[in-house]
Amino acid sequence: GAGVSQSPSNKVTEKGKDVELRCDPISGHTALYWYRQSLGQGLEFLIYFQGNSAPDKSGLPSDRFSAERTGGSVSTLTIQRTQQEDSAVYLCASSLLAVQETQYFGPGTRLLVL
Amino acid sequence: EDKVVQSPLSLVVHEGDTVTLNCSYEVTNFRSLLWYKQEKKAPTFLFMLTSSGIEKKSGRLSSILDKKELFSILNITATQTGDSAIYLCAVERRGSTLGRLYFGRGTQLTVWP
Numbered sequence: 475g476a477g478v479s480q481s482p483s484n485k486v487t488e489k490g491k492d493v494e495l496r497c498d499p500i501s502g503h504t505a506l507y508w509y510r511q512s513l514g515q516g517l518e519f520l521i522y523f524q525g526n527s528a529p530d531k532s533g534l535p536s537d538r539f540s541a542e543r544t545g546g547s548v549s550t551l552t553i554q555r556t557q558q559e560d561s562a563v564y565l566c567a568s569s570l571l572a573v574q575e576t577q578y579f580g581p582g583t584r585l586l587v588l
Numbered sequence: 589e590d591k592v593v594q595s596p597l598s599l600v601v602h603e604g605d606t607v608t609l610n611c612s613y614e615v616t617n618f619r620s621l622l623w624y625k626q627e628k629k630a631p632t633f634l635f636m637l638t639s640s641g642i643e644k645k646s647g648r649l650s651s652i653l654d655k656k657e658l659f660s661i662l663n664i665t666a667t668q669t670g671d672s673a674i675y676l677c678a679v680e681r682r683g684s685t686l687g688r689l690y691f692g693r694g695t696q697l698t699v700w701p
Contacts, residue, residue, distance in 0.1 A: 505687055516691035530685035563629055569687055582629040
């Protein structure tokens with residue numbers, strides 16, 4: 475595709491439910507990043523993929539958060555047993571390589587946990 | 589702890605004004621500093637700075653990095669209403685995950701007609 479796409483655009487869920495957020499990076503981009511942006515805060519790194527492997531998961535805030543990437547393309551971020559503090563905009567970015575390459579961001583998924 | 593601090597947090601100006609946005613950083617093993625513009629949700633890339641004292645320009649926007657004093661500024665001249673956005677500063681570190689960015693909280697710029 476022309477750019478990074480994410481789905482859904484918005485998600486409202488009840489506390490305790492699981493959610494899946496999807497990211498489609500730009501075709502051919504090997505590096506993929508997930509960030510979280512809480513209200514009034516900067517972007518917070520969650521996880522990095524190079525191809526299908528995740529060499530850096532250090533930003534995941536708890537074991538309720540997990541992510542995978544398949545075929546070196548689509549990535550899914552899963553949040554289990556959602557809590558109200560998980561409410562945020564979840565942004566995905568991709569780059570052709572990870573070294574000194576511009577990251578292109580998707581439009582994000584706005585998650586609201588009631 | 590690594591820090592990226594932006595100031596001001598918000599700024600309101602009138603069309604035609606010139607604005608300067610600030611970003612200071614305290615990170616180990618600095619590699620580069622990046623500026624993004626965020627309208628609605630998706631940040632869009634503006635500049636990447638790696639060397640001190642070399643100004644980067646794109647139209648009415650320009651930016652410069654001072655690696656000795658550990659800060660960068662983003663200038664916007666002759667502001668337009670379309671410049672209204674959140675401007676994000678981010679730093680990349682050597683030795684950490686390649687491409688992992690450490691962001692400041694951003695400056696919310698509002699340009700009134």
